[in-house]
Amino acid sequence: MSRSLAVIAIMLLLSPALLAQAPYLEKTILLPPGVVVRHTAVSPAGNFIAALCGDQKLRLWDVSSGSLLHTLDLTGQELISVRFSGDGRLLGLGGDKGLVRLWELPSATLKLEFTSPRAVEALAISPDTELLAAAPLEEAVEVWDLTSGKQLTKMRAPFSGTSALAFSPDSRWLATADGDANIRAYDARTGALRTTTEDFLLEAFAIAYSTDGKHILAGGADRAINVIDSSSGRVLRSFPKQDDALADLRPSRDGKLVAAAYFNVDSASKPAPVVIWDLATQSPRTRILAPDVVPNGCEFLADGRLLLTSGSEHELKVWSVR
Amino acid sequence: VLNRRELNRREVLQKCLALGSVTMMTAQGSTAMLLAFEEKELRKPTPPNELGPFYKKRAPETAVLRATGDPGMPLSVSGQILDTRGEKVTNAVVEVWQTDHFGHYDLDGYRYRASLSPDGSGSYKFESVIPGHYPDRVCQHIHYLARAPGHKPLVTQLYFATDPVFDGDPDKNFSRDPLIHSRELVRPVMLLGDPKDIHAAVNFELCLELA
Numbered sequence: 239m240s241r242s243l244a245v246i247a248i249m250l251l252l253s254p255a256l257l258a259q260a261p262y263l264e265k266t267i268l269l270p271p272g273v274v275v276r277h278t279a280v281s282p283a284g285n286f287i288a289a290l291c292g293d294q295k296l297r298l299w300d301v302s303s304g305s306l307l308h309t310l311d312l313t314g315q316e317l318i319s320v321r322f323s324g325d326g327r328l329l330g331l332g333g334d335k336g337l338v339r340l341w342e343l344p345s346a347t348l349k350l351e352f353t354s355p356r357a358v359e360a361l362a363i364s365p366d367t368e369l370l371a372a373a374p375l376e377e378a379v380e381v382w383d384l385t386s387g388k389q390l391t392k393m394r395a396p397f398s399g400t401s402a403l404a405f406s407p408d409s410r411w412l413a414t415a416d417g418d419a420n421i422r423a424y425d426a427r428t429g430a431l432r433t434t435t436e437d438f439l440l441e442a443f444a445i446a447y448s449t450d451g452k453h454i455l456a457g458g459a460d461r462a463i464n465v466i467d468s469s470s471g472r473v474l475r476s477f478p479k480q481d482d483a484l485a486d487l488r489p490s491r492d493g494k495l496v497a498a499a500y501f502n503v504d505s506a507s508k509p510a511p512v513v514i515w516d517l518a519t520q521s522p523r524t525r526i527l528a529p530d531v532v533p534n535g536c537e538f539l540a541d542g543r544l545l546l547t548s549g550s551e552h553e554l555k556v557w558s559v560r
Numbered sequence: 561v562l563n564r565r566e567l568n569r570r571e572v573l574q575k576c577l578a579l580g581s582v583t584m585m586t587a588q589g590s591t592a593m594l595l596a597f598e599e600k601e602l603r604k605p606t607p608p609n610e611l612g613p614f615y616k617k618r619a620p621e622t623a624v625l626r627a628t629g630d631p632g633m634p635l636s637v638s639g640q641i642l643d644t645r646g647e648k649v650t651n652a653v654v655e656v657w658q659t660d661h662f663g664h665y666d667l668d669g670y671r672y673r674a675s676l677s678p679d680g681s682g683s684y685k686f687e688s689v690i691p692g693h694y695p696d697r698v699c700q701h702i703h704y705l706a707r708a709p710g711h712k713p714l715v716t717q718l719y720f721a722t723d724p725v726f727d728g729d730p731d732k733n734f735s736r737d738p739l740i741h742s743r744e745l746v747r748p749v750m751l752l753g754d755p756k757d758i759h760a761a762v763n764f765e766l767c768l769e770l771a
Contacts, residue, residue: 375610376608376610376611376715396713397611397705397707397713397715398615398715417611417613417615418615418617419615419616419617439616439617439618440614440615440616440617440667441613441615443613458613459613459614459616459667460667461667483667503665503667504664504695505695505696506696507695507696
């Protein structure tokens, strides 16, 4: 009884703070008839939203006008992974048969195209926009030089592929969340292994460098955000465990917050929240999951807003949280 | 124009002889080469299959995954671990993990997860239940990771010919699960015991490639 009262008291204490962070509806984008959005990527510059749609087309909208700018695809391949560069001027797309295309925006000029051995599970573009990393299913991660258009190096976990990728803010290191449940960091250009973090028992599906590059944030099936020292690979601390597994991590530009997207472990198609965590206190600041806001993509913008999308049929709603 | 299709062992040997490359070798060397070709094709390696997202390190060393009273059809899985030369692999470590009867993976603990060591004849065995259907997968399956010194790690999955998804015809319907790339991974299921106390038995041989 006393425990229940304590829980209610904590909820009452927390709820005003959580309500204060309620998402604000920025824009409603009407979808073409019959088009269903599965997942979106939001440009960190805040100008574009790219949606992976059920008809295997990627649609790129201008956020301010809500107009459809481009409809792109991978020539019949199922769309698996999508990523903007930090400046929002490059857009990478990976398919189920290994095709990767990278376009320059806003013109959608094809800048690079190559084929990896298998379905492209994850993509990352270095902050200096010189490198693209692709993680084919259960195969070695490939790093490509965007100036020469050549593959620079490959890095492979001993018996698995890689679920998630992140470049360090100085573009020097590439961190990988691998299927063998280890986190590895490599020299992004040479592929030389820098650190291996073996503390995790379960696979991480989300990885990001902290804004200052000192830490790697990672989590997944363990349902917690873990903070790793970048130079040693040592786990420094773990945030409180949640009900759902981590799918994505997006640190804010000021380094104070991280947005964590979750998925339901027992059925990935069930709704799961986005939670904004305070990195200093390791406590949740905002939890976003309401009947009208089931998030399907998010990104922190330079002005401190978190932009997120919801909706899959008829319309795509764009929300912001300050 | 060079024919780029894969050559079989005999064709390679014939071409080597035609080009004189075998005669360039010592007698011992050519014997070793012949043996290498023979050994390589004695057995086909077990087809790999995706690791999946819920592998967990440091699974307990036990052959009993099923606890007393657990719901689900009791299942015994056994098999030989060989390499592609047909030799028994006795120093392998085989990790297996699966859902329970309800299609739920244990992420907090190690229910239905185990690390197995083969006996002196290279055989492994464990007691479990037929896994449930994980909501985002089509078929019932058990994950395998087999590792042995001097061999490539094998990541694969075991499927059941009795899975209702196959409608009794796994030959025809195995690809209803887009993750099943090989019919070979769908294993026959024997139902044993008294009608009131039936349990299932599956044999799943593992064949590892040399490193």
